[in-house]
Amino acid sequence: MRGAAVVLLALGIGxxxxxxxxxxxxxxxxxxxxxxxxxxxxxAGDQWMPTLAALKAAHVALARGxxxxxxxxxxxxxxxxxxxxxxxxxxxxxxRNEVPRQ
Amino acid sequence: xxxxxxxxxxxxxxVAAAAAPNPAADRAAFQGWFRHLFPQLPLAKYxxxxxxxxxxxxxxxxxxxxxxxxxxxxxxxxxxxxxxFPDGAGYASCFPHGGxxxxxxxxxxxxxxxRVVTLPIAINRCRVAHGLPKLKLTTGxxxxxxxxxxxxxxGHKIDVVVPDTKPALAAYEAGKExxxxxxxxxxxxxxxxxxxxxxxxxxxxxxxxxxxxxxSFPIYRSKWGNMGTLVRRFIGCNKNIRSAPxxxxxxxYRDLEYFLTAMSNGLPxxxxxxxx
Amino acid sequence: xxxxxxxxxxxxxxxxxxxxxxxxxxxxxxxxxxADIAAGRKIAFTKTLGxxxxxxxxxxxxxxxxxxxxxxxxxxxxPHRKDxxxxxxxxxxRKPQTPMPPFGRNHILTPAQIRQVIAFLYSHK
Numbered sequence: 220m221r222g223a224a225v226v227l228l229a230l231g232i233g234x235x236x237x238x239x240x241x242x243x244x245x246x247x248x249x250x251x252x253x254x255x256x257x258x259x260x261x262x263a264g265d266q267w268m269p270t271l272a273a274l275k276a277a278h279v280a281l282a283r284g285x286x287x288x289x290x291x292x293x294x295x296x297x298x299x300x301x302x303x304x305x306x307x308x309x310x311x312x313x314x315r316n317e318v319p320r321q
Numbered sequence: 322x323x324x325x326x327x328x329x330x331x332x333x334x335x336v337a338a339a340a341a342p343n344p345a346a347d348r349a350a351f352q353g354w355f356r357h358l359f360p361q362l363p364l365a366k367y368x369x370x371x372x373x374x375x376x377x378x379x380x381x382x383x384x385x386x387x388x389x390x391x392x393x394x395x396x397x398x399x400x401x402x403x404x405x406f407p408d409g410a411g412y413a414s415c416f417p418h419g420g421x422x423x424x425x426x427x428x429x430x431x432x433x434x435x436r437v438v439t440l441p442i443a444i445n446r447c448r449v450a451h452g453l454p455k456l457k458l459t460t461g462x463x464x465x466x467x468x469x470x471x472x473x474x475x476g477h478k479i480d481v482v483v484p485d486t487k488p489a490l491a492a493y494e495a496g497k498e499x500x501x502x503x504x505x506x507x508x509x510x511x512x513x514x515x516x517x518x519x520x521x522x523x524x525x526x527x528x529x530x531x532x533x534x535x536x537s538f539p540i541y542r543s544k545w546g547n548m549g550t551l552v553r554r555f556i557g558c559n560k561n562i563r564s565a566p567x568x569x570x571x572x573x574y575r576d577l578e579y580f581l582t583a584m585s586n587g588l589p590x591x592x593x594x595x596x597x
Numbered sequence: 598x599x600x601x602x603x604x605x606x607x608x609x610x611x612x613x614x615x616x617x618x619x620x621x622x623x624x625x626x627x628x629x630x631x632a633d634i635a636a637g638r639k640i641a642f643t644k645t646l647g648x649x650x651x652x653x654x655x656x657x658x659x660x661x662x663x664x665x666x667x668x669x670x671x672x673x674x675x676p677h678r679k680d681x682x683x684x685x686x687x688x689x690x691r692k693p694q695t696p697m698p699p700f701g702r703n704h705i706l707t708p709a710q711i712r713q714v715i716a717f718l719y720s721h722k
Contacts, residue, residue: 264499264573266565267506269704295704299506301609302703306503314501316693317512319354321346506705507698508689517696518664524644524651525660 246286249293256300263307270299342490344483351584355532367533368591374520375527391541391593394548398469406451415447424474428579430489437575458569464539464548471592481583496580505564535582537594629716637717
């Protein structure tokens, strides 16, 4: 039991070390990528409100110079935007299954 | 050989499904779906939406209707409708029959702009043509004018025309795709609720069937405490599924209203309405 | 279209991998606590969280909807919790026409929150 805890702790530390604190330049890149993904989702006609909320949080964090928070929120926003893009692409085909037929 | 035949069939099926838009056939299937679900319910009754399925809500509604909560909006809408514009004209000059008893003919497809025009958008167009600014499309004065014009059309059978032209059919088809496509983080289409589960309850709300769902608009909604147009409700339903709503005058909502209203052709206008 | 779709898929896979790394500590999962059950109850009954009550009858929930089956006897309906996890995570994967949202796939709930809802639902005997 204690052994497992030590291993987990080590893993956790290892993970933290593997991802050094991002600087503002990296945060700007992450936010720009999120903006782009959200733009594609809008163009596809399927923007999720949580995407916009996360995007806003990313921009706010960036503006106050909190690079870590900006990267976290931007990554989340981009992930949601990509999920909505996949949904929109699938629906191009699937929507017809919901149409009643005679 | 048989495998080839199957493959051919598999290929042919999606092509058949994606055949040329046919609003009349769609309407027959759409209305047939609801008739199959509720064989006892006469078509004209669908315009009462949720009240067909909840005796207690229906009783409350009937009580409320002794003094309809949209009465003030209709009176105010009439006053606005009858007032002269600075150039001396009025709303009546913009519409056939002086704007009286015509709500059943909307939305319309305008071949000049290639866009669908809903009644609220037509009201704004009239204002712009006479040098006045547009009004908000969701509530307020425009919803009141809408309420008055709809009130003068009560009982008229909905008669949305989809001309047999490429752009009109494309707008219709876009509205249809919107209605059936899942969207938002919660992954719903309009059909998931209003076509698959009419009469069921989502938490405390009884789901209105998609058939006749436009006929009572604009509505006075107790939750809003005032009047709202159909797009206001679209925006609300989009937000509920965590889908960023479109703009009130967006092509998406125009096309959606076009398709949805066209599915209810033959049902009577029942608006303005009152909802919880 | 296909090209674009493939690209989205690839980008999503990388993100999913990153998410998996952050899940490693969950391997040391313990039996649900009273706190888990309370958290699960809140998730099931809150609109901005799981809002399961919108569609399901669940003991203790006011004004339930009736779109999905009554979950009072979930132990009978779905004997194995891992099946319940799959259903809550992504029911459309099993049943494409379902109205039930894919809570895990669409990041409506985190894996930990899904386990809390399950802890709450299975706390009813």
